[in-house]
Amino acid sequence: MKTGTLTQDKIFLSQHIDVQGEKSDFVLMQAFLNSYYQTGLKNLLDVAVLEAVDEQIKIQKLRYKKLDEVPFDFDRRRMSVVVKTLQQKARMITKGAVEEMLKVCRYIEVNGKVEPLTKQREVAIEALTQRYNRDGLRVVAVAYREFKNHQENYSVVDENDLILIGYITFLDPPKESAKEAVQSLQAHGVTVKVLTGDNEFVTQKVCREIGLNYDQVLLGGVIETLTDQQLKRAVEQYHIFAKLSPVHKERIVEQLKANGHVVGFLGDGINDAAAIRAADIGISVDTAVDIAKESADLILLEKSLMVLEKGVIEGRRTFANMLKYIKMTASSNFGNVFSVLIASAFIPFLPMLPIHLLIQNLLYDVSQIVIPFDNVDEELIAKPQRWQPEEVGRFMLVFGPISSIFDMITFGLMWFVFSANTPEHQTLFQSGWFVVGLLTQTLIVHMIRTAQIPFIQSRAATPLLIMTAVIMCIGIFLPMGPLASYLKLQALPLSYFLYLPVILGAYMCVTQWVKKIYIRRYGWQ
Template sequence: MKYDLWQRLFTRFLETFHLKRFFERHRSFKEMHQSSYAKEIGQTLSQQLKVHAQMETGELLEKLHTEQDGLTEAQAYLQQQTCGLNEVAQEKPLTWWQHLWYCYRNPFNVLLSLLALVAFLTDDLTGGMIITVMVLLSTLLRYWQESKSNKAAEALKAMVTNTAMVLRQKVSTQDQILFKQRYGVEVKQLKSTQFEMPIQYLVPGDIILLSAGDMIPADCRILTAKDLFVSQAAMTGESMPVEKFAIPNTSDIDSPLELDNLLFMGTNIVSGTARAVVISTGIQTYFGALAHRVTATDHAVTSFQLGVNKVSWLLIRFMLVMAPVVLLINGFTKGDWGEAVLFALSVAVGLTPEMLPMIVTSTLAKGAVFLSRKKVIVKRLDAIQNFGAMDVLCTDKTGTLTQDKIFLSHHVDVLGKKSHAVLMQAFLNSYYQTGLKNLLDVAVLEAVDQDMKFEKLRFKKLDEVPFDFERRRMSVVVRTPQCQVRMVTKGAVEEILKVCTRVELQGEIKALTADLRRDIEAITQNYNREGLRVVAVAYGDFNTVQENFSVADENDLILIGYLTFLDPPKESARPAIQQLHAHGVSVKVLTGDNEFVTQKICYEIGIAHDKVLLGGEIENLSDEQLKDAVEQHTIFAKLSPIHKERIVDQLKANGHVVGFLGDGINDAAAIRSADIGISVDSAVDIAKESADLILLEKSLMVLENGVLEGRRTFANMLKYIKMTASSNFGNVFSVLVASAFIPFLPMLPIHLLVQNLLYDVSQIAIPFDHVDEEQLEKPQRWQPSEVGRFMVVFGPISSIFDILTFCLMWFVFHANTPEHQTLFQSGWFVVGLLTQTMVVHMIRTKKIPFIQSCAATPLLVMTVVICAIGIFLPMGPFANYFKLEALSWTYFLYLPFILFAYMCLTQWVKRMYIRRYGWQ
């Protein structure tokens, strides 16, 4: 209601001064410009991409000055000089002067600059210099802090680089040395013509190799492809992957994204393999051009920024109301409207939370440095506060709750008897596949002996059908020593059974009957209940000779047996889960694995395991039904990527702040959808790109540290906001009372400015302050209404003692005439500054300050220093410069009693407040 009222008043203000039409024209011009720019980009790129898609391979390679085996290092370097780095527009940092201007251009600094200008024009050089110093300090401190944190963030992000597999004409040792000298990075050479390099150094004409899990690093034309499926959801919004080919199957396409022999930067390979030539990089790509246009528009406001903005505008609206009231009261009562305007402007400056951006940045940067020591790379600083607000963590199972190392425990036939034939067929499948080898494949390859490794030489690979998340199986086709064509398939038991019609038992082939199927399901479920993962192995022999095999050939297969894998839980998993639960974070497991294995693992690490929701059941639930289901279940098994994303979305719709930890292709959508996406440095490219945080150590203990640091960060930001709000309200209330009853200004503009400058400097140490353990127990969220209530309750406390000081100076020290106003102003200056500085310690904790909870040393030191400066200014040699006057020694007899009484009353009100409203 209050927000709507302010919005209507602001709109009326714009209409009154004919500003609304200007803003509307500006917005419509901006939208028109962006629309025409988008149209121009669309037409130009569409034409270029269609030309590249329709060219013959030889013609295209000739145009790009490359060959089938890639560029030479010299050619690539020349291309680099022409095309620049393969980076999109938003990755370019601001120049130093742009950053400095960004740090200055806020309403508070503009207001201070206007005040300084007025002071210089009225020959108030001292006041003008002080205000100028205040502006410079505010701007330079923020610039220095943000520059330092940005450099730290860039250095941390540089630790995690996305790479591409590149073909170059034979690279010599000298070429590798030159590459490092030019770009400052080393390349990882895999073969004589094949090496891995950071994607930013790709150039048009480079030949790259792609496989499942890779993010496509540039716009490319496919040269060869095998069962290639690409997710273009980032570009088109389509949830299902599309198949791509070297030879286009479509014509008369309007949209370049529908061209099926082109790959686009920012999309990712779901399954299959390809070799492609880079046709454009950086902002010349379709994604880069769109990103360049997006930089001209405003970034979406995050929930963290929204919370900060709400609190800031609460204080600013308060200033916009109270400053005119101060102006009118002083103007009418004193008759000097010029002085009243200056005083009102000074009050407005004193009320503005000009240090809020710097305090926020400092606390977030400190959090980022802390997490970096815990092996966490913070890609987005705002994510730290979201970490502290998180109350639900969704995580995958393998490698997070369990060890990254999976062991092959059994290789058995259909009836559960040990079988070397099953291991041999599984070995051929794992060895010859060229897609993304998972931990199961690695376990199989490590389990075989030397004899079996030599046996594979008798087989020749002919083809393969790569794994995808819909089939959950993969096949390789080999020629056996008997010259027979055989397809060997392994995958999830239920998926393998779908394509099997027979089984092999003790060398005999038998039909897969219903009874036998039930026996198979019982055997595999028994393994699952023991916490073992089961993979089925099948094969099929072909009499006909064919060059290409596809999913359609995976039928009428013969089930030969199973592999069982042991993935034991990490030793740190159970204590980490207990710590997260103790801090108010519930953990939910989202996995594509079966429910029995997942339940066994969850039982061992202390996660509720009695209720399981399967992906097939989720398919039949509406969004409303799923909203209830996600609250009741902690285990979600047999999920597809779409299921994971739906669960995260429904948890968010229920009001939770959701984190998601994953590392696979199938986790990317959920990571992007979560409030805080978390991945690991060993994750696939698309998962790392989607994440806000990247863990260099895949451990839940690291997450628990991050949650606590996020809450510390939030608590320290809230301290400054509470102190600013309550102090500002108290000061204005005191000014109103004094202005109404005292025949002179209770404090000069320069006094208000110096007081505000000193007070703000004392707050620089807040990011390094301690936080009580009680404040770390529960998730913390922004509550602007709580800040408003806190301001109204605690602000008037300081006004009580301000008024007491007025009476002291008026009646005891007889500073009650315009001739003695300097003495009056000096007395209030000292009390005002000391109470404002002391209140930091009173409201930084719900406990008794200095006794039950003591501030960190930096904050204590800053408090003592600022209080000493506040007393020194009127008593020292600079008093005349600041229009202050030395106070008598009897004043300092009263001062401790005023401060002590202020602290006692604040503590008493705090206890009453906590009893009724609690303490955030």
């Protein structure tokens, strides 16, 4: 994320001072003309300048006429407007980042006198502005140059030999929710990195206030010298990246993805659009510029950053519940197919009719409608989870055959105990397996929804418990009720229901035992 998303994004103009740090209305007037006459997108700094001036300064702008402008770009980090003064001279007024402004300034104005900008004075200027930066103030330098002869057009080439007249400083305090949000994200295994165009001093001040490690900062100028391989290592080591251009931000996001991370980027400015688009999850806010919102996958409507934590938790809960359904469906279907193949090889009739399979699947799917509302164990929410297709396949091969074992036990029960071993008694056999198959399918979600002991250490949400009970009752009612003949089922003997709880209880115990072994060897997701 960028520092602007960590702060209140309501910037206040705090000071307008000359090169010696004294209050200067002349500096404010020139900064106002620059912000007022520029036709590009006015950022929050420009808005703060326009809101800070009084009516007298607003009236004075009528004494100037705009001639031209040189728009802002992220390489120069400055912008200029050209106005005609009362003396009929063309004045270029430039404001921008201090370091970049010093590169094009040749003079400074001290007490109304223009003097050369010496190395000694540059050092003093950097010390003064860095002191403001360390106090959390953003510093923008203001300079001008007057042309004796009017030109038809002005360009970047004309931004030289400028006279530095002073600075405007801005206060942008952190959001009240920023510190808590950062701590919550870190507690849930999310690494927070700051990618910003601000200088390192302002960035460190903001990071210090919100509880981020601010000791090491990687600057955009250094990033330009790094190869992709070097940057791939650097993005793991550093958590604060300052003085970045849009290209730098995009490169960092790309290298984090290349390292196997799932990257979300939160930004709201033009310079964030490329990084937002490059991230796995691009996030912006409803007050962002249009291009940032168009590039984003998600747009936050709330001002509080705590919504990020809620989104992470809800995403992990949704993912965990999705995995429950996939694993349950894969393993139970594998077990059913396995059981049908075994039964078809040894039983002289169909172990289950197609209509029985369709009804089973219908009831089973209905019982799983409420899985999205199920509870998720805290340990699954506390850490990031990943989609692992090989894990689903392994899970299916381990847990699928367990239901087949108890299907075989049911076959033996119906064949030897209830003598359903001829084509004339196949309906009784099919009814017995129908009930066991449906009930084990319905119960499996409670066994695999948690790494803990189901119903005791981890209980499913009430809707899932109710739906499970309803489907199990329907499964028992169908062969015992008036619809049995229509479904080619028949009533089961009452003694069958003495064996049924034993089979189901043994099935759950064996599944839990295998689950413990599985967790020790492969872990649980």
